[in-house]
Amino acid sequence: MINVAIIGIGAISPAHIEAYKVFDDLCEVTTLCDIDLTKAREKAQSYGLKKVPIFKQFEEVCSDPTIELVSICTPPSTHAHIAVELLKSGKHVIIEKPMAASLEECDLINKTAEEHNKIVSVIAQNRFFTPMMKVKKVLDQKLIGHVLHSQVDSFWWRGNCYYDLWWRGTWEKEGGGCTLNHAVHHIDILQWMNGMPTEVTAIMSNTAHPNAEVEDLSVAILKYEDGSIAQVTSSVVHHGEEQQLIFQGEKARISVPWKIHASTSSANGFPNKDTKTEQTIESYYHSLPPQEYEAHVGQIHNVLHAIKDGTTVLVDGKQGRQTLELITAIYKSASEKKTVSLPLKSGDRFYSKESILNHTIYFNEKTFQVDDFETDSITTGGEYGK
Ligand SMILES: NC(=O)c1ccc[n+]([C@@H]2O[C@H](COP(=O)([O-])OP(=O)(O)OC[C@H]3O[C@@H](n4cnc5c(N)ncnc54)[C@H](O)[C@@H]3O)[C@@H](O)[C@H]2O)c1
The missing domain is CATH 3.40.50.720 (NAD(P)-binding Rossmann-like Domain)
Structure with a gap:
């Protein structure tokens, strides 16, 4: 035991x-x-x-x-x-x-x-949800070919008072805003599916949460060694929290929640529906067993x-670090207003917490805090369909 x-x-x-x-x-x-x-x-x-x-x-x-x-x-x-x-x-x-x-x-x-x-x-x-595991397998089998573009919509919504909790909304105690604490789930999945990019360019802002030093919205563009590109939006200002990850491959487009489209070229380069590829991938996806847990x-x-x-x-801890490396690169790029190359190593201005605190953007002053909320009922996303 x-x-x-x-x-x-x-x-x-x-x-x-x-x-x-x-x-x-x-x-x-x-x-x-x-x-x-x-x-x-x-x-x-x-x-x-x-x-x-x-x-x-x-x-x-x-x-x-x-x-x-x-x-x-x-x-x-x-x-x-x-x-x-x-x-x-x-x-x-x-x-x-x-x-x-x-x-x-x-x-x-x-x-x-x-x-x-x-x-x-x-x-x-989130990795352990059935649709995530299935999409990972479709990608690993190269059924959509080489991934050319990925889109991560890590859309969440939190009210102003969310950041009143004593440890939230400060760089010192929370460590960051929605990119670190919400989009971390989908950024983890992106690096699990695609591996690590070599370049990150990002902007971030605080649009609607005045009691938080940290960002409530960031948009990042990731470039991979093979030239492919990903875009990641991290947000706590999106009503409806419609979260999705879309992978555009050479042969087809797949996503979580599950959807597939495949095109072939007509004589002038315009798209024709590729029903055969769609059916092959669709039947592989549906043949995969659901997660037991x-x-x-x-x-x-x-x-x-x-x-x-x-x-x-x-x-494992290596995966946890890679996810944090991507998030740190987003913070560094947005703070320094320039493209950041990966990997980020010891000695980098955003490597240690002390150095991050000295170089990141503080959007607002946190002026009010509560020790606890009356309710600690929370939601954790995960509406990914089947
Ligand atoms: N996986 C998810 O979907 C998910 C969802 C929410 C929160 N989280 C994460 O879980 C962690 C906690 O978040 P939460 O929302 O439960 O926060 P919370 O404030 O509700 O709970 C944190 C608890 O830790 C206690 N605590 C603080 N410092 C401590 C210490 N040094 N020793 C012992 N206890 C201590 C506090 O008293 C509090 O009861 C965070 O890292 C957060 O990002 C994960």
Whole structure:
């Protein structure tokens, strides 16, 4: 039995608690930890964990030798410090997105994990939805040919008061705005599907959230070594939150949510519908089995089996770092108003958190904050159809 602790018993923690419960033959949540003990006790009651001990300091989790795996569900600026200490004390870690607040912090986490031979998995639950897995397989089989253009619409909507929470809306504690904390899900998928670009050009703005230093809208153009291009829009100002990823290949266009179009050329270069290609790809897509476990449940299943069977996790610390590298490149390009070349390495002006704080754009001053909201009911996207 794998003994599990969860640190940070806030809005996202139920997704972890519920997922671990699905695999009660493999694991058990034996410890909770939060600096706010009252809140943690209330959550423990409502999720049937009232007998589970609750620690106030994460160091107490480190020094409990019975705990093997820890979910870190605290604000982004705390992830690296907590993860590194847990890894040093011999625990495997699942880190909520984003992996950390800087590439320097990601590198430290990955180095520590390697030294202590422990697993790091960064939450990217959208990968585990059936349509994402199926589109990844269609791309990997090269059924649409070479990808020429990708379009990522990471459209979310959040009201003004969203940024009133004490750790949100500041570069220091949240680490960034919608590009880091919302589009991270789709940027992770883009780099999983397409690999890493060599150039990023971006602009960002704060259009509608006056109590946030960070951006609420960014648009980035990514260029790959082979000349193909991707465009990524990250937003918390889009009513309807119509999220999609579209891949335009040489032979066809596919997307999540699923849709396919294929064209062949007529004698003068204008498009004719390529029904045969559409049918071939469509039937391959529909022949693929659905995911047994989706979202957080799917990713936690993946990590539990990695611990039990020695398999590798789908979203490891290297993947978490690559996603953060793309996001950091967007921030650097938008802040410096120029195209940024990848990879971003140690010594770069946007490598360390301290340096990011000195060089990024502060859109507004955060003048008001609350310790908590009356409700912590949240939505996490994932309306991707079948
Ligand atoms: N995967 C997703 O879809 C998704 C959705 C929402 C949030 N998140 C991520 O989950 C993390 C937490 O977000 P949330 O919305 O649950 O925030 P939250 O504010 O609701 O909860 C965070 C909890 O961490 C506790 N905490 C803060 N510092 C701590 C420390 N040093 N030690 C122990 N506890 C500490 C706070 O008291 C709070 O209860 C963030 O990284 C966020 O980006 C992920």
